[in-house]
Amino acid sequence: MHGIVAWLANPKARNIVVLAITVFGGSLSVAAQTGNPAKPEQTAAESPAHKYFTDLVLLNQNGERMRFYSDLLQGKVVIINSFFATCQGSCLPMNRNLEKVQEALGDHIGKD
Numbered sequence: 001m002h003g004i005v006a007w008l009a010n011p012k013a014r015n016i017v018v019l020a021i022t023v024f025g026g027s028l029s030v031a032a033q034t035g036n037p038a039k040p041e042q043t044a045a046e047s048p049a050h051k052y053f054t055d056l057v058l059l060n061q062n063g064e065r066m067r068f069y070s071d072l073l074q075g076k077v078v079i080i081n082s083f084f085a086t087c088q089g090s091c092l093p094m095n096r097n098l099e100k101v102q103e104a105l106g107d108h109i110g111k112d
């Protein structure tokens with residue numbers, strides 16, 4: 001096992017996924033910059049993206065506390081994939097596709 005599949009084998013990682021599904025109602029969301037620069041006096045805490053995603057504290061795969069927006073999303077283009085962990089249908093092919101994306105992006109993941 002490698003990539004996303006190996007990560008989800010970790011019970012803590014599965015808990016993060018379940019929490020994310022609960023918080024975001026199982027929706028697929030893509031967060032990207034709108035191209036409208038924020039006003040200089042507007043802080044990250046006041047941005048629409050920060051208000052929407054919030055700074056819910058999560059645990060990463062190493063047990064470290066991470067703020068959802070400020071530590072994981074702010075200033076990045078991300079894909080959030082939510083799925084039902086015991087899904088017997090489309091979830092497995094969707095996750096295989098995301099694993100292929102991860103492999104194709106290689107060293108670029110987490111650096112942009």
